[in-house]
Amino acid sequence: MIQARILIIDDNVAVLQSLRLVLKGAFCTVVAVSDPQLIPAIIKEENIDVVLLDMNFGKGKMDGQDGLFWLDRIKHRSGLDCPPAVVLITAFGDIGLAVDSLKQGGDDFIQKPWDNADLIRKIAEAAEKRREKRQQANRSIGQQVGKDISQPVDLTDLEREHIRKVMSECGGNMSVAAKALGISRTTLYSKLKRYGLQ
């Protein structure tokens, strides 16, 4: 079981399910969705490592424009400091499209009908590649100034930050803030003291 989170996007539900079944046997988390509009939400919230993306959505359109559109969204407009790897998939042996997609940031390219072993291998490679990139990004945090690159946050830090924010939102009123936070006033009081937020 490879430690990677995969998102499959394909509007053909039969294909989607088929891909899902294959990948579920190899990766720890596999999310399969037929609506590409959900891509931004899911990669933002679910920390996806690899997106397996169909090049063609809807019917008539067969030029891969949709795939390229979403590829761009994932790679360049997701707002993430380290976007997931993207493996593109299509039913057509279009070399030109493959070249275009790789140029625009795609990490690999698969053709239907696919070979399961090949599919898993390529996705695993993409996941590994992404993992390395992320580690590099994390390493360079040390020297960075700006905000942090999403390493898991300590629960205490999260709590301290949140309390600070809520206290500010509540105009410094402890009683109100305590109610909003769902803790007793005395607890908030001692937390403020403990966290040095007075």
Next chain:
Amino acid sequence: MIQARILIIDDNVAVLQSLRLVLKGAFCTVVAVSDPQLIPAIIKEENIDVVLLDMNFGKGKMDGQDGLFWLDRIKHRSGLDCPPAVVLITAFGDIGLAVDSLKQGGDDFIQKPWDNADLIRKIAEAAEKRREKRQQANRSIGQQVGKDISQPVDLTDLEREHIRKVMSECGGNMSVAAKALGISRTTLYSKLKRYGLQ
């Protein structure tokens, strides 16, 4: 075509597809997902009007607890100022469960096997109801200054969400996640149980 955005959650892919096909004919946007963990991300990002939610996930469990859990997440812990309407669906004619779910904020209740016309009608009603509520909410914003009203988030909710995310980032490894969160493994273990995140 009714102007509403519907999210269907059902871990049975066949049922999911079936529901999707029915609703796709009646509503402008229909998102179908089998993994309930995606609910927070999707309703947060996709401006969903109605969630059609299966009461039972996983296998053995048939008491509707999962449905009630996610209902609560949507209605009371989404952090949204105006959460989507929720229509619950189940295979069992359990009146008690229906009453519980409606009490806890469910907007309607549907039983399998469902009648398509009835399904569409109930969802359309829920969408309309939600639309009215939202307009009211918007009206009262009019006099406010800041953009979002989103009330401060409960500490427990914050913690639950964060733990869910970190567990995902850590590939489900409790020991690693606990270290990242800065709590003991046993504590993480009991928190996962308490929060129903296992």
Next chain:
DNA sequence: GAAAATTGTTCAATTTCTGAACACTTTTTT
């Protein structure tokens, strides 16, 4: 398939959270 890591449990000591209480201070109402 042996070794290493992780999980599910229990346990008792320790820490934190809780509501209630009460005197005191600040803010709001009249």
Next chain:
DNA sequence: AAAAAAGTGTTCAGAAATTGAACAATTTTC
């Protein structure tokens, strides 16, 4: 400015959560 209301600082004792240690069972890794 007096009265009323709300909020603060503090204490207390019981309830709840957290902790590290421990150990068998399971899963993962090599």
